[in-house]
Amino acid sequence: MEILLSLIPLLPLLSACLLLFWQPKIATTQVIGVGSVSLAALLALSLNIALWDQTQFVLQTSLGQWLTIDKLSLNFTLYLDPLSLVMITIITCIGALIHLYSACYMKEDADICRFFVYLNLFVSAMLFLVLADNLILLYLGWEGVGLCSYLLIGFWYREVKNSQAANKAFIITRIGDTAMLIGIILIFYQFDTLNIQQIQAHSQQLLQNSELLTKGGAGIISLCCLLLFAGAAGKSAQVPLHSWLPDAMAGPTPVSALIHAATMVTAGIYLVARNMELFSLAPDVLHFIAIVGVITLILGATSALAQTDLKRILAYSTISQLGYMFLALGAGSASAAVFHLMTHAFFKALLFLSAGALIYCMHHEKDIFKMGGLRKSQPLLALSFGIGCAALASLPMTSGFFSKELILEQTLLAQQPLLWWGGVIGAFFTALYSAKLFFVIFFGKLNRPSTHNTPRAMAAVLIALMLLSLIGGIQPQGVFAHFTALEQSQIPAPSLSALEHWLPIILPVLTVILAWFLFIKGVFTPDSQPSQSSVSIKQQLERFLHSGWAFDSLYHLILIKPFRLISKYNHRDIIDQLYRQLERLSSLLYRQLSRFQTGQLRHYSTSLVIFCILAIAWGLTL
């Protein structure tokens, strides 16, 4: 079983190396690229079956030693417990489906081999991230994921826009990564170990006997948590480090599905969930995380409402769903967050892949208002979009419903009514924009007919994901058992009032009906605005929301502009001036000294004689 575990991350890595050095033909590339990840998925599923009836299990396997310095000893050890089992199952299964889909989607691209190298490497890095038993190995996977996302976003690097998007993603996540690395170093300073399990055990001890925790120690732990959360916020696109995600849609659509919906952005959630014991030592930080989550989810949902680009709508919705997960984490319920992570991975992968198929069928048209009335010609896509949007809007009995309910319930149980209202408002907007997305594309009048049909491999993947989105609400037992002990100790469990219980259930249904009237029946169409003043306000609001609460302009104003100003004034480097003066002094000396070298023999002899006379005279006077 240990061999199975170590094979799971190594298979994609091997196939990436193989493809990189061999560069085979297209058919072979597809087989190797898809096959390796599918095999890893099968292995992960078999592990699932083998460990199905166990709720508490730990599986460890070592791939060798990394380094040993004084107190620090690091191994390439893989650590499997319920949480990481859920993660690797999501990553490999969704990853395999997306690989299969992209084998079809990218088959006309000349660089398909490079594409599969990046995808495999990405899956491998992500698996190392979730299976790591120490923080440095986790950080290795973390950086690998960041690198691959950079490479994949800028996959079509010949367009400047794509390279810029890749740079933006890399630089913004790097801000978070740097903070995270500092956090890891501080953790080592505090706990003398980087092994995640030892850190958790130690934190639990501190939690139980709080007198062991000194005041300075508590401060350092809070700082560690804050820094780790900064890393998580960068990766998982939380305010204020979220602005890379919408631009990251420059990559190929399967990449958006794999990286920016299903796996990479969940790394931040995983990091916080994995270190939940440590975070529970710092309740203020948890509260902060919840607030950031709520701000992010409202920002994402309202911004998604104003977008017209299909992929950007989905990107903002990802941001807002990640906000929900952080809200759950902040409320102290890691299991709810991981549960939502799982269902979100299903339905967001479904939505992205449907969007990819739709864009493919519509001949690379991404503006939803240029589509319309497609439900007759694309029944499969209409169905898959319908299911995906329903799950996103958390209509009852879809997978998204169960997980979002759980998050809102946990928020209330954590005595945070204000955050709960934020979550409910976010749910309202989520339902509104997902209904809008669905109605605008598939209802209304037919704007332009589709040019292609969905290829069969894509259709198969979509059907598999549809099933997962519908029945994915089955809760993973292990994760719950893993976290319940921790959660029950904190929460006194009050009962919910009727309003609090029923509002989240009824709200999405009402909102979808509202959206039907707004966008299809034309009660509130964008074109027929009577009064002039309200138009300008509405347009301003729309522009504000369209730019994602104008964060890009804000960064331009407070970071890029001052930086450019400084660089303009410091065009001739101030530090360089010192060295330039040194150089000037030596050249001055050189010029003065070279004057003595006249080349006149008689000058030399004269100076020689004069020197001798002076020397003798000096000797005589002594």
Added chain:
Amino acid sequence: MIETTWVIILSFLLFAIGTFGLLSRRNLLFVLLSLEIMLNGIILLFVAASNLHGNNDGQIMYLLVLTLAASEVAVGLALVVQIYKQQQSLDVDTLTKLRG
């Protein structure tokens, strides 16, 4: 026997003449000659000193410096010949190729 003082005065005179020649002559050949005169002045001083103290080391030093001067002249003259072949001139004021 000549008074040692006169010998010393002569040697200083020779040295001064040599120095004057070194500084004032422009022909490279005469510069070399002046150097020889300066050397002779010095050697004379050695001999006079050895005579005064009754120590023969000064005489030996004379032989040493003489051979040195001979070899120096040999090398110097060879250089002078080469310089004249290349530059067609022995005027030290025009030979300023080493100016910095």
